Amino acid sequence: MINSETQLIALIGHPVIHSKSPQMHNVMFEKLGLNYRYIAFDVKKEQLEQAITGIKALNIRGLNVTIPHKVNVMRYLDEISSEAKEIGAVNTIVNQNGILIGYNTDxxxxxxxxxxxxxxxxxxxxxxxxxxxxxxxxxxxxxxxxxxxxxxxxxxxxxxxxxxxxxxxxxxxxxxxxxxxxxxxxxxxxxxxxxxxxxxxxxxxxxxxxxxxxxxxxxxxxxxxxxxxxxxxxxxxxxxxxxxxGLGMFVYQGVIAFEKWTGITPDPRIMRETVLDLLTIN
Known part of the structure; x- marks a missing residue:
C-alpha cells in the first residue's frame, strides 16, 4: 500500500506497457519489507523535460529510463557518472536530496x-x-x-x-x-x-x-x-x-539500479524467477 512515507521509483519511456521492471522490483521491495513502490509512466519525447521537473517536484527517489530517452535525458540531470558519460546514455537516475544523478547499469x-x-x-x-x-x-x-x-x-x-x-x-x-x-x-x-x-x-x-x-x-x-x-x-x-x-542482463541491470536506490543488494534469483513467470504467462 502506498502512503505518505512510500519511496517512489518510476520508469519513463515510450512505450512502457510491456515492461517487466515494475513487477520485478515490486516483488523484491515486498520480499525485503521496503516501503518502496515502482510505477511506470509513458512519457513522449516532447514531455521529457516536464517529466524530469516533475520528478524533483514530487520527490521521486529514483528512475529507470528506457527508449527513447536514454540520451536526451542527460541534458536535464545535475550529475552524470563517468561511465554513463563514456557510454553516452543514462538508464538509471538517483534523486539525492533534489540532485538528480545519472548512471548506466546496462x-x-x-x-x-x-x-x-x-x-x-x-x-x-x-x-x-x-x-x-x-x-x-x-x-x-x-x-x-x-x-x-x-x-x-x-x-x-x-x-x-x-x-x-x-x-x-x-x-x-x-x-x-x-x-x-x-x-x-x-x-x-x-x-x-x-x-x-x-x-x-x-x-x-x-x-x-x-x-x-x-x-x-x-x-x-x-x-x-x-x-x-x-x-x-x-x-x-x-x-x-x-x-x-538476455534475461541475465535485464535482471542484473535491475539489481545494480536497486542497490543505487536503496543501498541494499536484492536477490537476483527472485528477480529472475519473477520475470520468467511473467514471460511464461504472456
Missing part, C-alpha cells in the same frame, strides 16, 4: 551476468559484437575495460559502427567488419554477442549468425529476452556452445 549488468552464467575469463578473449546502438555501446565500453584481446563490430550502418570503434579504441583494439565477412572471422572469435533486435518476438526465427558458423568453442550471448530461447541461442545450444540469454 554494461555492468551484462558483464556480471555473463561471467556468472558462463564462468568466462574475459582477459585475452576475442568478441564479436553484433550491433552498434545504445546497448552495444554500454556493453562494449564495459567489456573494453576487462583486458580483451579485441572487439570486432558488425553493424548495418558502417558509420555508426566506426563511431563505436573509435570510442572503444581508447581502451582496447577494435575493428569493423560487414555481415558478409563474419564467416571469415568466426573461427578467431571466443564470444558472440547479439545486441540487436534480430530474433526478438514476433520475428523469433531470425539470426545474424548461421548455425554452421558456430562451434562448441564459442560462447553465444543474446541480449534479447523475449523469447528467452532465441534462434541464436537455440543454434548455439545445438552446436554445443556455452549460451547466455
Amino acid at each position: 554494461g555492468e549488468g551484462y558483464v556480471r551476468s555473463l561471467i556468472e552464467e558462463t564462468g568466462v575469463k574475459l582477459a585475452g578473449k576475442m568478441v564479436l559484437l553484433l550491433g552498434a546502438g545504445g546497448a552495444a555501446r554500454a556493453i562494449g565500453v564495459t567489456l573494453s575495460k576487462h583486458s580483451l584481446k579485441e572487439i570486432v563490430i558488425v553493424n548495418r550502418d558502417i558509420e555508426k559502427a566506426k563511431e563505436l570503434q573509435r570510442k572503444l579504441g581508447k581502451n582496447i583494439p577494435s575493428s569493423v567488419i560487414t555481415t558478409s565477412q563474419i564467416k571469415y572471422f568466426i573461427d578467431k572469435i571466443d564470444i558472440i554477442i547479439n545486441t540487436t533486435s534480430v530474433g526478438m518476438y514476433p520475428n523469433t526465427g531470425e539470426s545474424l549468425i548461421k548455425q554452421e558458423w558456430i562451434s562448441s568453442n564459442h560462447i553465444i550471448s543474446d541480449i534479447v529476452y523475449n523469447p528467452i530461447v532465441t534462434q541464436l541461442i537455440l543454434d548455439g545450444h545445438q552446436k554445443g556452445a556455452k549460451i547466455h540469454s
